[in-house]
Amino acid sequence: MRLITLFLVDYILLSLAWILAGYKSFYGNFSWYLPSHYLPILITIGIQIGSLAIEGIYREGQKRYDYLNIIKSLTFAHGLILFACFLYQPVVDITRPKSILLSWLLSILFICTGRYAVNVTLEYLRKQKKIVRSSVFIICDPQDHEQIASFIKKEKHYIVSGTAHANSLDRYQRQKTLNQLNELGVTEVFISWDALKNRMFLCWLFQASGIQVHILPMELKPIYKNVEFNKIGGMPCLSLDCPIITGKDFWIKRSCDFCFATLFVMLSFPIYVAIAIAIKLDSPGTVFYRQTRIGLHGQQFKVWKFRTMRSDAEKLQKELEALNETKDGIIFKIKDDPRITRVGKFLRRYSLDELPQLFNVIFGEMSIVGPRPLPTRDVDKFSEHHFIRHEVLPGITGLWQVSGRSDIVDFEQVINLDLNYIENWSLGLDFEILLKTVMVVLKKEGAY
Structure with a gap:
């Protein structure tokens, strides 16, 4: 839902930016937007959205609101568009300096404003309406439950649906735990490092069921090479990108x-x-x-x-x-x-x-x-x-x-x-x- 929402918002705003840039440059001549000329516009918007995706603007976390990276991505995309137009000379002439400069400024303004609006809306829904939250589960030693939950609750978009002891990951208990998570509709699970021990292949089991695994590092040891560091309420957290064949x-x-x-x-x-x-x-x-x-x-x-x-x-x-x-x-x-x-x-x-x-x-x-x-x-x-x-x-x-x-x-x-x-x-x-x-x-x- 996050990906679809952000994609649709960006597509609409980028289309609007090009329409306004074309109208301003051609002084009201809307022949540029006849159906036969839609393809070049769709390609240019695709280049912009692809550039944003490569930079990680559609990924979860705060990176999708990194406005500096948004500006850099759109600037790079416009450079590619300008270069492609000079090479291929499309039917639609979008290489006029005024048009390309205006579309760049409007794209940056609209996308940054759109991201800010989405963020404010989500914060309002999470805080006032108590909706649009991710259901999460904690697996750790009992004495750590309260402390970890307090860190997670600092992030307004999480709801702690339950906790379990480390032995819930044992070989004969893990399927029961997984069934419990599915019944609760859990989308993310937080596991303390001590609870995980040497059973890291459990991350593959969870990910294959559509559940994102976060490791809470009480002590740092060598782990997978594909690791992303995040902060949840100020608490350091590792997310693993497991190489599962699923x-x-x-x-x-x-x-x-x-x-x-x-x-x-x-x-x-x-x-x-x-x-x-x-x-x-x-x-x-x-x-x-x-x-x-x-x-x-x-x-x-x-x-x-x-x-x-x-x-x-x-x-x-x-x-x-x-x-x-x-x-x-x-x-x-x-x-x-x-x-x-x-x-x-x-x-x-x-x-x-x-x-x-x-x-x-x-x-x-x-x-x-x-x-x-x-x-x-x-x-x-x-x-x-x-x-x-x-x-x-x-x-x-x-x-x-x-x-x-x-x-x-x-x-x-x-x-x-x-x-x-x-x-x-x-x-x-x-x-x-x-x-x-x-x-x-x-x-x-x-x-x-």
């Missing part, structure tokens, strides 16, 4: 995954048939192996793979646990696993056993690139901070696979790689990992 980012990634997986399966169908025949001839049992894995938001799903082990492999694993080569025992990996079949060794060497997981991608259970989904046996041994990898769709390949695969025996290294991927995600990074995956598979690095 909203349009999720659907862009999902669309690319679906198209790639569908096309690849169609083109490589003969390879699937050949592998299936080889498995069937090599050892008794099914062609495909389906295992329960933990995916997005901790949900279970069945992952598809070509069978590379004997049919009784899961029963034999208990007898082989003592040979596990991973440091903390979370992931089960041993070289020369006696359960692997002859064809299975070949398939694993070139990662061909993973091909059926493209069906999981098509069904929306996995992505092409992302943290590898692990069996329930491994997830049951997770520490609290390990569950962050379940906040994105699991992938067939990822940074773990292109950084050593089975040669990495410390699960903390795996978590660090997963975090690095999540925090720096982009389609470009996915493409880079895919290329590296091809190279790793061809070199047979870390595959067993």
Whole structure:
């Protein structure tokens, strides 16, 4: 609503500025404003609004009332307009010195006045009518509730809808807390630094539900790189811009995954048939192996793979646990696993056993690139901070696979790689990992 209101007010005022500037310059000749000449005016207003947006004038907080930045943005926009007009010589001549100078002065006057009027109106509505306020929630230790609330109430546009203890962010309590916030219509949550501890991925959970997270720094420690410092009633406050793969980012990634997986399966169908025949001839049992894995938001799903082990492999694993080569025992990996079949060794060497997981991608259970989904046996041994990898769709390949695969025996290294991927995600990074995956598979690095 804030964005729409400010945009409409600015659009109307900038249109009025150009109309008045044109009328004054052309002495009442309104032929400039015939429908055929609307496009250049819309482009010039678009340049002005775009310049204001780039400068952050539409963002929340006091920056939208920074009049000096408004003047700088509109001055820059008018410079661009003048330059564009000299280059392209549009049908409408708006480059006359009197017109461009007057439109610049009127644009600055109208926008600054409009922002002031919006601010005064909002202050009146918040103070007198008790409306147009954001519902906020506080999560901190009980002894800090009153002090933090007093700071927040100094900002007239907040209503404190409730408070909760730090344990409301625990793994088995956070969904209940999130449901409570949604029922209260909370749009922002304030969390004390001590309450957050090492569970910063909660910011992604809140942001994915449309709730802005503010961290109240009782002590400063290294945190996310995308941090904005604000003041709430004079109290220092950090706002995090978390790199979550949600909203349009999720659907862009999902669309690319679906198209790639569908096309690849169609083109490589003969390879699937050949592998299936080889498995069937090599050892008794099914062609495909389906295992329960933990995916997005901790949900279970069945992952598809070509069978590379004997049919009784899961029963034999208990007898082989003592040979596990991973440091903390979370992931089960041993070289020369006696359960692997002859064809299975070949398939694993070139990662061909993973091909059926493209069906999981098509069904929306996995992505092409992302943290590898692990069996329930491994997830049951997770520490609290390990569950962050379940906040994105699991992938067939990822940074773990292109950084050593089975040669990495410390699960903390795996978590660090997963975090690095999540925090720096982009389609470009996915493409880079895919290329590296091809190279790793061809070199047979870390595959067993």
